[in-house]
Amino acid sequence: MSKPLTPFKLSAQTAAMMMAFTLVFTALMAGTYQATRTTIAESAEAEKLILINQVLPPASYDNKLLQDTYKLGATPELGLDEGGFVYRARKDGKPVAVVMEAVAPDGYSGKIRLVIAVKTDGTVSGVRVTEHRETPGLGDYIDPKKDKNKQHPWIAQFEGKSLSVLPFERWKVNKDGGDFVYMSGATISPSAVIKAVAHAVKFAADNQAKLFE
Template sequence: MSQPTARGLTIRSAVAMLAFTLVFTALMAGTYLLTHEKIAKSAEAEKLLLIDQILPRSLYDNDLLHDTLTVPASAGLGVTPASTVWRARRGGQNEALVLEAAAPDGYGGTIALIVAIGADGRIRGVRATEHHETPGLGDYIDPKKDKSVGRPWIRQFETRSVDAPESSWQVRKDGGDIDYHTGATISARAVTRAVGRVARYVATHREELFAPAR
């Protein structure tokens, strides 16, 4: 029996590698098809649970996660390169906007936020979705870590109008009326200023943010 040539061995190796690649690709594709819908639904459920904290589902009847607007990077929102705005409607009428925002000047770095603002121009709620503030000090911006369970610090923004004076978006130390924890002014100041920027952004762009998708 003749021994396989070097060329034959090369061809066999190439065929084996091709077969392996095809099988592996098919397995990966199959796994993706079986799981991607479940993963997508899980991600959507997590987003809704987060939004639920600042905007109850009873306030809208549209498909919130699919009635969205992508806005380009803006100094007003502090998010780059772009961010999502969710539009809540009830009976076809505008109810609220939920916006992604960020405070780049937190003590531990950028503080990611979501802000709900009603069609009447009043803030419905604010939440920090990601931050690296000092545990026990600046992390009170997160209501889950705020020791004031009955009235978390972050709730001071609720019902404030986007047309409110500048003092509404400053902590007391800077001449405003937002309380803060002694020794952790930077965290409170960063969030307060960021919410103020979002308020001004919505005041300026309200109509286009609520406009139905074309």
């Protein structure tokens, strides 16, 4: 008959089993991560390109845009406290546009994150809201997915605008003396987006040489 395990030996055996389980589990997780990280990265890139192609027609550039980037440090002009990326679009080696991340800090319910494409002539190609917490049914029309007007969504007003045809001081909603329409009773959210886009357009114009070096 085998001798019963002492409390010390029992604890040691349990610890050894737990250690073995931990090592096996860790190895399995590491293996799963290694096997899937390429797929995850490719999926993330595909999602990012889908968004970019909503603000910049894919036929307008032929470079690997996600690999042609400019890293920004903290950039208050774009509302980027922790920096961000500028993606550079080129056609036959020549610059055609930049796609920028930006943040409107003064939305009705907090920050509104944006992606903005600006052509080299300073014209806005497109704008999309990527994240917001605006009140459903009111300020959320800044997001074309939630805008009930699918034919002419509010966000499309920016397309074709530039500081050369629309002075900086007129980038406001109509009631404040600007050139952008809005929905009655919901002006804070669109005003925040308009201001953020105007600053982004100005930033692109002021830093064009640096962005395309």
